[in-house]
Amino acid sequence: MKTFIALLFVIFSIIGIADASFITYEKFAGIIPDCGPGFDCGAVLNSKWSSIGPVPLSLLGLFYYITVFALGILLVLEIEIKKPMNRFFDKIRLSQKNILRTINTAEALFLVTTFGFGFSIYLVVLMAFVIEAWCKYCVISAASSTLLFITSNIYFSKIEKRSPFIPKLLTFNFLHWGYTTIIKRLFFLMDAEDAHNSCTHFGTVLGKFSLTQWVTKVLFSFTNQSSAKKLNGILFPNPVGLAAGFDYNGQLTSILPDLGMGFHTIGTVTYRPYEGNKKPRLGRFLESKSLLVNKGLKSLGAVIIAKNLTGIKFRIPTGISIASTNTSFRNEAEQILDILKTFTIFENSKVQHSYYELNISCPNTFGGEPFTTPQRLKILLSAIEKLQIKKPIFVKMPIDQSKKETLELLTVIYKFTIAGVIFGNLTKDKNNPDVTETDRKKWLTVKGNLSGKPTWKRSNDLIELTRRNFGKRFTIIGTGGIFSGSDAQIKIDCGADLIQLITGMIFEGPQVVGEINLRLAQESQKK
Numbered sequence: 001m002k003t004f005i006a007l008l009f010v011i012f013s014i015i016g017i018a019d020a021s022f023i024t025y026e027k028f029a030g031i032i033p034d035c036g037p038g039f040d041c042g043a044v045l046n047s048k049w050s051s052i053g054p055v056p057l058s059l060l061g062l063f064y065y066i067t068v069f070a071l072g073i074l075l076v077l078e079i080e081i082k083k084p085m086n087r088f089f090d091k092i093r094l095s096q097k098n099i100l101r102t103i104n105t106a107e108a109l110f111l112v113t114t115f116g117f118g119f120s121i122y123l124v125v126l127m128a129f130v131i132e133a134w135c136k137y138c139v140i141s142a143a144s145s146t147l148l149f150i151t152s153n154i155y156f157s158k159i160e161k162r163s164p165f166i167p168k169l170l171t172f173n174f175l176h177w178g179y180t181t182i183i184k185r186l187f188f189l190m191d192a193e194d195a196h197n198s199c200t201h202f203g204t205v206l207g208k209f210s211l212t213q214w215v216t217k218v219l220f221s222f223t224n225q226s227s228a229k230k231l232n233g234i235l236f237p238n239p240v241g242l243a244a245g246f247d248y249n250g251q252l253t254s255i256l257p258d259l260g261m262g263f264h265t266i267g268t269v270t271y272r273p274y275e276g277n278k279k280p281r282l283g284r285f286l287e288s289k290s291l292l293v294n295k296g297l298k299s300l301g302a303v304i305i306a307k308n309l310t311g312i313k314f315r316i317p318t319g320i321s322i323a324s325t326n327t328s329f330r331n332e333a334e335q336i337l338d339i340l341k342t343f344t345i346f347e348n349s350k351v352q353h354s355y356y357e358l359n360i361s362c363p364n365t366f367g368g369e370p371f372t373t374p375q376r377l378k379i380l381l382s383a384i385e386k387l388q389i390k391k392p393i394f395v396k397m398p399i400d401q402s403k404k405e406t407l408e409l410l411t412v413i414y415k416f417t418i419a420g421v422i423f424g425n426l427t428k429d430k431n432n433p434d435v436t437e438t439d440r441k442k443w444l445t446v447k448g449n450l451s452g453k454p455t456w457k458r459s460n461d462l463i464e465l466t467r468r469n470f471g472k473r474f475t476i477i478g479t480g481g482i483f484s485g486s487d488a489q490i491k492i493d494c495g496a497d498l499i500q501l502i503t504g505m506i507f508e509g510p511q512v513v514g515e516i517n518l519r520l521a522q523e524s525q526k527k
């Protein structure tokens with residue numbers, strides 16, 4: 001199968017070579033080939049578009065097909081001769097390294113055929129709309145380059161079962177540049193909450209149509225079969241997820257898989273609807289690479305959200321984050337009942353979610369964080385345990401507690417059927433050393449707590465602490481300040497099984513999800 005697909009490069013490029021040689025010969029000989037009815041080769045081949053300066057496009061096409069042919073032969077040799085002629089193969093790899101640096105033959109083919117396909121689209125558009133005539137031989141060439149492009153895509157999806165590293169990296173670099181130099185600047189001129197709402201709206205629209213989903217996938221997603229992980233009975237296609245707080249109402253379920261996300265948390269959802277704290281409730285601390293959050297668990301309420309999500313077939317594992325409604329309660333029992341009601345609504349619903357997050361650590365709520373003492377957490381978890389929930393529950397942990405306090409909470413959680421912990425939520429520590437002095441001064445004058453880089457170190461320390469003290473007992477989801485592939489790798493090295501993010505995506509662009517997956521795949525290949 002592998003050799004067969006590699007041979008297709010050779011076969012389609014031979015068709016291209018024959019076609020391009022013929023047109024080039026005719027062009028230099030000054031002959032206009034007879035194209036047959038419906039075609040007008042003269043109009044196309046004599047047009048000003050048919051050459052770049054003195055060089056006919058057909059000659060460039062010929063070079064293109066010869067390159068693909070040579071790379072195709074090299075790929076077939078690499079596949080076939082690898083074992084019996086190891087030294088020969090090494091030599092090929094060596095020369096390949098010298099010429100194309102770190103790129104391998106399949107990736108070189110992917111790059112070249114993508115370029116060829118893009119150029120063919122340009123020529124077809126020219127014939128259709130500018131010259132308004134068709135040349136039979138140019139159509140054959142466009143068909144060959146389309147087949148070559150399809151072949152290189154099939155080679156990666158079916159044989160290598162991953163996206164090609166170098167071409168994807170180039171695409172991500174380009175998208176990163178476009179995002180940080182244009183889109184982010186425009187977004188950051190807008191009010192932070194309006195920008196967030198626009199992103200959600202735009203994502204919802206992209207998720208509505210197969211074409212926009214496909215384009216998003218081609219541009220942003222990096223797939224690698226070996227990145228899949230089965231944890232607590234859930235198969236995560238990759239370890240990178242969207243953290244709670246971006247998609248409050250589950251509007252992005254159709255587009256996040258195409259963005260390359262491996263899982264997705266909706267919410268935090270509360271039993272009763274809450275319109276959120278007073279605006280402005282979202283800000284940016286650019287120097288500290290952080291967002292100031294004071295949303296206060298804005299939610300449409302569990303009943304409406306469960307109704308909206310019913311019938312949706314999630315393409316990636318999707319979780320529901322649950323906390324108590326942001327209001328005052330007469331007593332602890334009433335507050336626990338409020339949380340239990342949300343669990344019960346989702347348990348009795350037909351929503352096809354895979355897991356729950358129990359958010360005990362939202363710092364922007366009416367009563368603070370009532371369940372972050374061991375005694376109260378124990379009472380809450382005992383009540384939840386009685387619901388006999390089968391789906392895994394992950395507890396979203398605070399990050400500002402001391403290591404001793406965190407270990408005490410973990411010791412409580414350990415005794416219940418809780419699948420894992422998430423480190424962690426926002427920081428409310430005004431002495432956090434990762435907040436710059438300018439931002440700290442601003443912070444002292446406004447309400448809210450911080451995401452992003454100020455949460456990075458603290459969450460890493462607590463992930464390490466948990467792994468060291470509890471071994472494999474908990475699945476650990478690392479959240480906080482992940483802005484790049486190397487940040488994600490550090491979280492995993494600290495002990496995280498999965499990672500989640502929000503702020504990194506806003507500061508670096510949505511392609512960061514693919515970049516992280518690419519980096520993790522490269523790391524796992526090294527091992």
Ligand SMILES: Cc1cc2nc3c(=O)[nH]c(=O)nc-3n(C[C@H](O)[C@H](O)[C@H](O)COP(=O)(O)O)c2cc1C
Binds near residue numbers: 245246268282297503
């Ligand atoms: C705008 C915003 C809203 C958030 N809302 C929630 C929430 O409702 N529930 C929750 O558990 N965490 C919430 N968080 C915290 C994030 O899930 C995450 O734990 C934190 O931001 C650290 O990750 P990051 O640095 O990648 O953003 C929110 C974060 C942001 C930035």
